[in-house]
Amino acid sequence: MKLLLWVAALLMCLALPVRGQDIRIVTEEFPPYNYSDNGLAEGLSSEVVQAVLAETGLTAEFLFLPWARAYLTAQNSKNTVIFSIGRIPEREDLFEWLGVIAPYNTSLYKLANRTDLTVNSLSDAKDYSIGVSVEDVIYQYLKSQNFSNLDIVGEDILNIRKLALGRLDVIAFDEAAFQYYLDLEDIDPALFERIYRLEDISGGLYMAINKDSDPDLIQALKRGLEAIKHNGTYEQILNRHRLMN
Structure with missing residues (x-):
């Protein structure tokens, strides 16, 4: 009986969505889009990513690294989000692309x-x-x-x-x-x-994630980004930073 209860509990845990502490977010010092200020993630892109997390009910720490290291980390670590990243053919198959988070020229x-x-x-x-x-x-x-x-x-x-x-x-x-x-x-x-x-x-900077990440997490983040664009949050952030498409 105890064994059956243990198996049932394990299956319930496996069915739960990815928790905030399971997500890693890497980025670089790239103002005005993303930069750290007294340990806090600031900038247009940082605010968009934070809004996506809030929309999905997830939390995660923002890790600021030299770009080459952040880029490699996101390629090699599951459930790792990277921003702000440009989308070009050479990168297309390296990540799962979650969507545009900022205009870019x-x-x-x-x-x-x-x-x-x-x-x-x-x-x-x-x-x-x-x-x-x-x-x-x-x-x-x-x-x-x-x-x-x-x-x-x-x-x-x-x-x-x-x-x-x-x-x-x-x-x-x-x-x-x-x-x-x-x-x-x-x-x-x-x-x-x-x-x-x-x-x-030119055109847009993206939010992307390791392509081998939890499919539920990927879909949750995509839906979250779509939601803040639909409900006006994204436009409010752009207006606040005076950057529009």
Whole structure:
């Protein structure tokens, strides 16, 4: 009898939905979308993910890591969510894609006084040194387009500093993050000029999860994201951060 009760209890536990403490959420310092402030996850994307968790009744800790480590962790650990992540063909089969959580536009920037530097097409940019960040979507995209002149750094802000000093011809940068870092570093925006938008990787940043995760968890998170877009929560967050599609 005791054995039967134990088996019944075990089966009930197995039938329960994934608990909040079973979920890992990894991200990086990528303001204004996601960043840590006194141990709290802040930014547009962080708020969207938090709203999804609240909608589904789940809780989870946000772990801020260097992007390359977060990216690898999400690929290798079940029930691990990653954001904000760009969706490109090279990544398509690596994750289960939960949906768009923020608008996103990426462009090439140069020093405004570089009148000798012109980029009218993506192929034109191959003539110049381009600053990118390790393993981010911009780096992976340009690499897939056979760019060999990429100058790779571990922190986004380093590329802006290097461009300001004339140590790079061009940098590829998210437009909202670019303005954020200029304000943070008190750098005059007039020093720079946006010269070409990378349309192939512009449009939206995603929330994704390890593809071998609990199917019930995957569906719960997808439904949660759909729900906050339907009930107006998502639009309220975008309006608060003044970022709209």
